[in-house]
Amino acid sequence: MRYFAVFVLILSASIPLLPAEQEPALEAKLDAAVGEYTLVEDSFLQAVVRVAAEFEIPMGIEWIRDSGEKVELEFHSTSVRRVVESLLRNQPGYEWDVRNGVLHVFPRSLRENQRNVLNLRLEEYEVKEDYVQFAARRLQIRVQQIIHDPQEEKLPGGIGYSWATGLGDRRVSFTLNDVTVRDILDKLCLAADFKVWMAAFPMTPEPSATGYIRSVSPWSDQISEEPVWFLFRWGWDPVLRKPRPDWQKREISQTTVK
Numbered sequence: 380m381r382y383f384a385v386f387v388l389i390l391s392a393s394i395p396l397l398p399a400e401q402e403p404a405l406e407a408k409l410d411a412a413v414g415e416y417t418l419v420e421d422s423f424l425q426a427v428v429r430v431a432a433e434f435e436i437p438m439g440i441e442w443i444r445d446s447g448e449k450v451e452l453e454f455h456s457t458s459v460r461r462v463v464e465s466l467l468r469n470q471p472g473y474e475w476d477v478r479n480g481v482l483h484v485f486p487r488s489l490r491e492n493q494r495n496v497l498n499l500r501l502e503e504y505e506v507k508e509d510y511v512q513f514a515a516r517r518l519q520i521r522v523q524q525i526i527h528d529p530q531e532e533k534l535p536g537g538i539g540y541s542w543a544t545g546l547g548d549r550r551v552s553f554t555l556n557d558v559t560v561r562d563i564l565d566k567l568c569l570a571a572d573f574k575v576w577m578a579a580f581p582m583t584p585e586p587s588a589t590g591y592i593r594s595v596s597p598w599s600d601q602i603s604e605e606p607v608w609f610l611f612r613w614g615w616d617p618v619l620r621k622p623r624p625d626w627q628k629r630e631i632s633q634t635t636v637k
Contacts, residue, residue, distance in 0.1 A: 401480035401569060408436065409460040409477070412636045416454040416462060416629075422447035423470050424597075425618050427484055430466065431575055432613040432626040434459050437568055439561065440577040441485040441497065443472075444595050458636035479565040489580065494591050496522060496606045497561040497578060504563050505554045512548050515567055515610060522560060523605040526591045564608060571610065577617060578608040 411434075420426040424442055431438040436459070450469070454462055467475050467484065475484050489495045499522060506514045551570075555563060564576045579597045587593050587604060594607035597617050609617070616623045 402477065405437065405477060405480050405482065408434065409458070409463070409482075410636060411459050413454060413457050413459055413462065413629075416457065418450060418452040418454075418462070418466065420450045422618060423450060423466075423473075425616060426450040426452075426466055428575060428615075428617060429623070429626050430459075430462060431482075432623075433629045434462075435574070435613060435628055437481045437565075437574045438576075439481050439483045439565060439568065440575065441483070441489055441495075442577060442579050442597070443486050443489075443582055444579045444597065444600075445582055461636070479562060480569055481565045483561075486580075489592070492592070494586065496526060496591050496594070497559065497564075499525065499560050501555075501558060501560070501563070503554065503556050504558060507552050508550045509552075510548050511551055511567065511571065514551070515608075518560070518563060519606050519608070526587065526589050526606075560606075564610070568610060573610045573612045575613065575615075576608055576610045578606075 418426055418429065420429055424440070424447060427438070427440060430436065447470075450466065452462075452465055452469070454465070463475060463482070467473050472486050472488065473484060474487050474490070475482060477483070492498065501521075504518070509517070555566060558566075564578075568574055568576045577597065579595050580592055581595045581600070581602060585593045585602060594603045594605070595601065596603065596607065597609070598620065611617065612622075613628075614622050614624075614626045616626075
């Protein structure tokens with residue numbers, strides 16, 4: 380069973396996208412000193428997710444699906460920020476930024492592309508007494524209804540999902556106004572025990588009937604007409620689809636490196 384869930388602790392009727400203290404906290408973590416650090420993984424995606432897990436960085440990943448090359452990097456007397464910069468420098472076409480208290484990794488070609496469904500802006504996104512896992516899935520359905528070709532008789536099929544709730548999931552209520560789909564995923568990510576969200580796209584962008592770039596499964600070449608994103612816990616490997624016990628939280632120095 381494929382299982383992805385997020386847990387939101389927000390109970391107010393209408394809330395700001397980002398608590399003011401979270402972005403400075405992330406910036407401080409990125410500037411934290413790191414002594415010896417070795418990063419060896421079979422793919423770029425695994426390396427990125429490992430860095431998120433070991434330094435406990437909330438992360439949103441937009442990934443063009445490919446096998447990728449093995450990553451082998453070694454660091455001495457550096458910072459978390461420099462680890463991220465070096466990793467991204469070795470992956471042509473990718474960039475990163477910090478927004479909404481989340482570190483985003485993304486292909487430059489998709490970031491501002493208005494046919495990237497993550498850039499779709501919603502006037503309002505509301506959850507009323509719903510489990511967060513269900514809310515994340517309902518967001519996919521809502522977006523699909525917006526981008527759906529009205530000439531088609533029914534919504535096309537997509538990649539299968541589990542709707543089961545799990546340990547730690549809970550009912551929540553909140554409202555966000557004038558936000559992109561990316562912003563909403565950031566909000567869910569920050570409020571959850573599952574601190575990484577990911578959306579995958581094919582190597583060759585394939586537009587849907589309405590012009591939006593189709594999503595792809597992270598684990599196969601299966602193209603989906605409906606938008607696809609997944610949320611998972613630090614330490615979960617999206618390539619092997621299992622937890623990685625060797626991805627453990629690292630103690631980082633309180634000293635900062637600029």
